[in-house]
Amino acid sequence: MMNRPIKTGSAGTLESNDCLVTIEVNSDDSVIIHLESVVKARFGKQIELTIKETCEQLNLVGAIVSVNDKGALDFTIKARVETAVKRSL
Amino acid sequence: MKYEPKNPYQYIGSYNPRTYQENKSSRVSHIVKQVETMDELFNRIQLRDGMTISFHHHLRNGDAVMNLIMDEILKRNLRDITVAASSVFPVHTSLATAIEAGVVTQVVSAYMSGFVADVVSEGKCLYPCVMQTHGGRALSIESGKLKIDVAFIASPAMDASGNISGRQGKAACGSLGYAIADAYYANVVVAITDTIEPLNHIDIAKECVDVMIVVDSIGDPKGIVSGTTRITKDPVGLAIAKRTIELMDAAGYIKNGMSFQTGAGGISLAVAAQLHQKLKKESIQGSFASGGITGYLVDMFEEGLFERLYDVQCFDLAAVASIQKNENHYSISASQYGNPYNPENIVDQLDVVILGASEIDLDFNVNVTTGFDHRILGGSGGHADTAYGSKFAIIVSKLVSSRISVVVDRVTTITTPGETVDALVTDYGIAIHPRHSELIHQLKKTTRLPVVSMKELLDTANELCGLPQIIEPKEKIVAIMEYRDLSVIDVIRQFDPL
Amino acid sequence: MSIRSALFVPGNSAAMVLSSPILDADAIILDCEDAIAMASKDSASLLIKHTLMHLPRRQKQFWVRINPLGSDFFMEDLSNILPSLPDALLIPKADGDDWDEIISAIENIENQFQLQPVALIALIESAKGVLTCEKLARHPRTKGFLLGGEDFASDMGIVRREDNRELLFARYQLVTWAKAFKQICLDTPYTDIDNLEGFMLDCEFSASIGFDGKACIHPLQAEVANEVYSVSDTQILWAKEVLDETEKHSVGVFSFKGKMIDRPVINRAKQIIEKAKKWGLLR
Numbered sequence: 001m002m003n004r005p006i007k008t009g010s011a012g013t014l015e016s017n018d019c020l021v022t023i024e025v026n027s028d029d030s031v032i033i034h035l036e037s038v039v040k041a042r043f044g045k046q047i048e049l050t051i052k053e054t055c056e057q058l059n060l061v062g063a064i065v066s067v068n069d070k071g072a073l074d075f076t077i078k079a080r081v082e083t084a085v086k087r088s089l
Numbered sequence: 090m091k092y093e094p095k096n097p098y099q100y101i102g103s104y105n106p107r108t109y110q111e112n113k114s115s116r117v118s119h120i121v122k123q124v125e126t127m128d129e130l131f132n133r134i135q136l137r138d139g140m141t142i143s144f145h146h147h148l149r150n151g152d153a154v155m156n157l158i159m160d161e162i163l164k165r166n167l168r169d170i171t172v173a174a175s176s177v178f179p180v181h182t183s184l185a186t187a188i189e190a191g192v193v194t195q196v197v198s199a200y201m202s203g204f205v206a207d208v209v210s211e212g213k214c215l216y217p218c219v220m221q222t223h224g225g226r227a228l229s230i231e232s233g234k235l236k237i238d239v240a241f242i243a244s245p246a247m248d249a250s251g252n253i254s255g256r257q258g259k260a261a262c263g264s265l266g267y268a269i270a271d272a273y274y275a276n277v278v279v280a281i282t283d284t285i286e287p288l289n290h291i292d293i294a295k296e297c298v299d300v301m302i303v304v305d306s307i308g309d310p311k312g313i314v315s316g317t318t319r320i321t322k323d324p325v326g327l328a329i330a331k332r333t334i335e336l337m338d339a340a341g342y343i344k345n346g347m348s349f350q351t352g353a354g355g356i357s358l359a360v361a362a363q364l365h366q367k368l369k370k371e372s373i374q375g376s377f378a379s380g381g382i383t384g385y386l387v388d389m390f391e392e393g394l395f396e397r398l399y400d401v402q403c404f405d406l407a408a409v410a411s412i413q414k415n416e417n418h419y420s421i422s423a424s425q426y427g428n429p430y431n432p433e434n435i436v437d438q439l440d441v442v443i444l445g446a447s448e449i450d451l452d453f454n455v456n457v458t459t460g461f462d463h464r465i466l467g468g469s470g471g472h473a474d475t476a477y478g479s480k481f482a483i484i485v486s487k488l489v490s491s492r493i494s495v496v497v498d499r500v501t502t503i504t505t506p507g508e509t510v511d512a513l514v515t516d517y518g519i520a521i522h523p524r525h526s527e528l529i530h531q532l533k534k535t536t537r538l539p540v541v542s543m544k545e546l547l548d549t550a551n552e553l554c555g556l557p558q559i560i561e562p563k564e565k566i567v568a569i570m571e572y573r574d575l576s577v578i579d580v581i582r583q584f585d586p587l
Numbered sequence: 588m589s590i591r592s593a594l595f596v597p598g599n600s601a602a603m604v605l606s607s608p609i610l611d612a613d614a615i616i617l618d619c620e621d622a623i624a625m626a627s628k629d630s631a632s633l634l635i636k637h638t639l640m641h642l643p644r645r646q647k648q649f650w651v652r653i654n655p656l657g658s659d660f661f662m663e664d665l666s667n668i669l670p671s672l673p674d675a676l677l678i679p680k681a682d683g684d685d686w687d688e689i690i691s692a693i694e695n696i697e698n699q700f701q702l703q704p705v706a707l708i709a710l711i712e713s714a715k716g717v718l719t720c721e722k723l724a725r726h727p728r729t730k731g732f733l734l735g736g737e738d739f740a741s742d743m744g745i746v747r748r749e750d751n752r753e754l755l756f757a758r759y760q761l762v763t764w765a766k767a768f769k770q771i772c773l774d775t776p777y778t779d780i781d782n783l784e785g786f787m788l789d790c791e792f793s794a795s796i797g798f799d800g801k802a803c804i805h806p807l808q809a810e811v812a813n814e815v816y817s818v819s820d821t822q823i824l825w826a827k828e829v830l831d832e833t834e835k836h837s838v839g840v841f842s843f844k845g846k847m848i849d850r851p852v853i854n855r856a857k858q859i860i861e862k863a864k865k866w867g868l869l870r
Contacts, residue, residue: 012630015601017490017491039491041558041560042560043554071491073554074641076601080630080634083634086633087629324610324806516606516609517609552643
């Protein structure tokens, strides 16, 4: 079963060690990821991969996923993405 | 390039650059010339292309003097100037402008942050800058390696005959320790003040001063207390401080006559606050506290927990107030503080110093100069001096904050060599330098302190954060890391923005 | 399970959850309930789920306080959190009437995911909870109790006092039932975080009547609780000597340093050594 957002959902904060995730409705089936991160130079690839994997596990389609990261660890990013996705359905 | 350290770092003592010159304070029947305008000043000092000028940083981010002089230099079409400033702060925008315009071609300093650090990191300064230590700067000037043509000394108060005090005036900053070597050895010394009044205490005698000028304001006293001077409230930081005290105690350093220095970071200050409680509770009296002095150290001193304060720089207004009134709160020069070849230097008498780190590696080398991306963010200040001099140098830090680990495989830049660092205290455990094998054994046997290896800390950090991508700099060398004995310990290459 | 301090940490704060493993508490209680605003309940529940799955736990226990039966979040908390294997669940507003229903909801999910039974700690915070704790104590799934003094007082319609005298009956009742069925019993939080001395006195009293440890709301409290509910170096030394001496005697009763040593004394010595081992106090 695919999960397709029907409204904007967001989760998390902009405090350090956390991230703010916003899910918006996309015009087609694709999932577009935008990442802004204070540690992008060091961990950008790994964070993008974590976001992508989490979206796949949640069977997300048709979404724009924007993550503003303040140095969150992977499990925090996963939790925030999952919460934001659930809030957008 | 006028100032170029060449000897490779081995270990201090292998290289002695000392060839002292006579200092200016012994000049007799000397009269200080007072000038009225900047034109008159520049006519008198005859500043020319290729010269080296110097500044001190006691007014920190409130300093107006460097910008004032740099703006004049920019107007006067001078070229190839070297700026030897004891530290550079974000307020110093005119220096950044002068570097970008090619007017200033080299900076020699113990610390830089803000716009100047950015333009240097980006490779915009013609010659590599030299990053010194506070003690090394004094040595380089006293030994004649670093020749200053004109020293511009921001002077909080002067008397009519040209003596200088840091303790009075609108921008009173207490000690003038970092300006002493400049005053003694610069070819021409210019004192810039906004307050003329009779002085209670003289920091720099008129014999050192050649020219004086009165301006509207030398700086904003509010900027003096910039920087981190608050105790952390974070429970993790407090827990690290508590372990640090337990470590100092177990290693036998908390006892009558102990000497102590701490940086002004949040966790370091928490260590000072907890040491305060412990000394008081157990009626222990220390001999001295030194360094950049904060109100926390003043409180301990005023309660009699330390007999003396040796103050090279006042970090806050409480320290300024104390130096004005307390007899045993002494001003010391940077040379008395940390020059390795000054036989009475204070750092060599230190028992324990508490320091921060932005990176520490498996060999205990510490970086407080650059970020992992090679961008300059600070500098040694007294870090390398006190680590070397003290019997026990403790680095305090959280292991991970905002996904960045303080423990790394290899530091991006060596500020302080690992052989002079003794311990790292983090929230995930304490690493002791392997050369202290007996202490490690003792701690494991008789205390509950979580002693681990640096490798274990690194593994924990990697487990939490993942393996970081390595960031390569560009080829160009933008700065040379000069150790306190004036040898070259590392270089900084140009920052490569992604 | 022996816990001297159990520290509440708000489950939705990434920074606090991250730093919890290194704080001075034997157990961390990641909170989905009172510390979390209604709008953040889902977020806290999921952050705790992912934290438990990935954070290195070291020697520390990680408990989770879920939302109560009857709230909108009870089932969601259970299905998020049980599969991520907390060391215990703290069940709020527990009493004898609801306990079977709660257990069966938990067991449904445990069966669905084929999980080992999780330890359950009943948070007793009502007059009915105090009076019906016998049923909970006798239930095989219950592993311990925690007293919640604030909610208990408001259920009783009374004002909290500095000396906690209003909690006396609840404390004796709870700790006696817990001990009768070999369960752990933790004391109510002390809400004045600036008064560590008052906190210590409170711990000392509760330890003296049998409580194993205390719920804490600040890391500095946990540090004090660990001291008070711990075993002292003198006790450890005594216990070691008693056990050494026991090995030398074939009879069950003997005299050591002028005192009679028999089975209850030997058992107490064993308990002390066990606790000391667990808390890393043996040198």
